[in-house]
Amino acid sequence: MVSNQATSSWLYRYVVLPLGQMLIFIVGAALLMTLFAYALAVLFPTPRPNIILADQIGRQLPGMIISGVTIGFVYAMIALGYTLVYGVLKFINFAHSEIFMFGGVVGFEVIRRIADAGFLESWSPLLLVVLIVITSMICSGLLAVIIERVAYRPLRGAPRLVPLISAIGISFFLADAVRAFEAVTRNAFKLTYPVSNIPALSTPISIQIGTTPVNIRVTSIIVIVAAMLMLVALNYFVNGTKLGRGIRAVSQDMSTASLMGINVNLMISLTFFVGGAFGGAAGSLFGLNVGTIDPFVGFIPGLKAFTAAVLGGIGNVTGALLGGLMLGMLESFLSGILVYFPALGGRYTDIFTFLVLILVLIFRPSGLLGERVDEKV
């Protein structure tokens, strides 16, 4: 009876709670944006002749929500890398966008090699996806650890701007190193995941909601499910294991933690590994979803994810998730709706996205959930 109770409370703390939190964030962000969209439709019923905005919104609402959640989870997973490192070292790892890119390139190398060996059709798509994501997680995690060891650890006592510059340097180095490598080995700049050639991944799932036919991309579902699983695992790792406790201790007070017998360098390496692994997974999932990446693909998603981390409250893991989902949803709705406004169009999405960010930060300078000073992880 006691052990049963322990199991159920364990399940509640490490599975139900984080999943419930994610669902609340998703539903909340979707509701907020839907309200905003219909408010626009009330203000401007027909922004263009022959376009009734409310009808259009009704038709593309499910699609916008799904694409918002998909890109939102990608942003959230990258944002975790920024936020974890900030929590421990108090500096922004600007090379993280290239760790994301590296994950995408590793995923491409894996699936390309499988395709070249002729196994693309015979292997189960699920196995392919798992293989790609796991490999890119390990490679990106290790890369992040190496970067920390080579470029940040020697500078740990230096003024804050110094590791920042080092991070920017690493970022340039990685992008061009990958470009040179792909140019030499494949003579290619654009790297294409052969997703279009796997019918199970490229055929959308059609469902009917009321009178609206909705097509859901299989890769979107993969991104969402994978991200949710990994976030649940991260929550367990940080809050439920001894290593996670070590990381939290280091983030609270590095010198005291080391006095308590915690190996600070190991914990920092571990933080970089976890953040890098999430970035790598995000990269390969992003590659699967969009189909084509290149060595400079990391910049924009990296910037957006950094924004998401700040929006949610940097240093705060839950904040990164909330910020990512909010930003993704905002972007998806704006690019879906702005096209109906003459002279505006979807190309102005970023202006409005960042306008919202500035407004949020004016009223809540430490982000939506606030920068957690006590428990930074």
Add this chain to the structure above:
Amino acid sequence: MKTKRFILMVLLTMVAIAMNAAVLRAQDAKVIKIASQSPLSGGQALSGTSMRNAIELAIADLKQPLVDLGFDVQYVPFDDQATPDVGVSNAQNMVNDPAILVVIGHWNSGVAIPSSEVYNTYDLAMISPANTNPRVTSRGLSVVNRVCGRDDNQGPTGAKFLAGLGTVKSVYVLHDKTPYGQGIATFFQTEAEAQGIAVLGFEGTEEKSNFDGIIQPILATAPDAIYFGGIYDQTAVFLSQARAAGYTGIFMGPDGTDASDFAALAGEAAVGTYYTSAAGPLSVFPDAAKFVEDYNTAYGENPQPYGPESYDATAVALHAIQVAIELNGGELPSRAQVAAAVRGTADFQGLTGPISFDAYGDRATANYYVSQVKSGDPALWSENELLDTVTVASPFTALLESAMGQ
């Protein structure tokens, strides 16, 4: 020490002057240079290198008449890196070499337009094999000519073709916000509306990877066709995502689609795509068979689209120089004389058919081709099916013809 250095400097300067004089004397020995500008490095190097190879081949094949007149013909390829500033700075370098009489180029209209302003100042004739933007010639520069068609005819060709299918009642137009992409998308849109096709949207985007947000409103408006005025590195990525999101209608693009990388990027999603081009597939030019064979022997692959056009541009240049020499009594002609001879080209028989330039330097009548992608395998790109060939007079020729008719 200082004196020694000074003496060394003086000596070096004298050597330099002597060498320069030697070079100048060598140029006196009746050297004619043909220059070219195309991207030889970077993302579009495939096309630019193919252009250079075709020009090299043409000079080797066709320089004999000039050699017989006692001239030495040399080829100087420049790399414009598909970048306007590099193109202009190359142009400024080449106008300083008096032996350069003609430049063949460019690949990108956005590079050709600013560079040709420099050529024009120095009367250096430019013959373009591949720049389709109307503004290349519509500025009325006397030195600028092209052997390919124009986007204000290519865009409408696509719209007419879609209208001719009979099943397309509505279209959603996208473009990449560059002069080329937005330009041709605008021409397409105007003609589509004239043909009675409803244009449901006209959107520009610089997005290169995640098109999810753009696809949602397209799915909601449910067009029969999407037209994307852009280059394959963007349009192919968009297409594969649109297909994965459930778009089943027609997809069409301009000649920016015409590269085997389109199939490499879009995979199976590329199949069925329609595209227009001002460059014909190699199979439509019976005279080009020998060129393709020679090209294969020399470079081990097929020429890319606009290869025969590059060959023809060079042939026109060499012919015009010969005419200018003869008019000049066998002496080396001035650049202005060569430019006038190039503009005067009439009924020159090239690989791509007869070439005449109108008063603006456009090819008097140019062909436009509509093709359909047959396979997602980039190696089979040359087997795409040619569906329609349209011959359209250049705007000036059309004007002339209508005036004559009245």
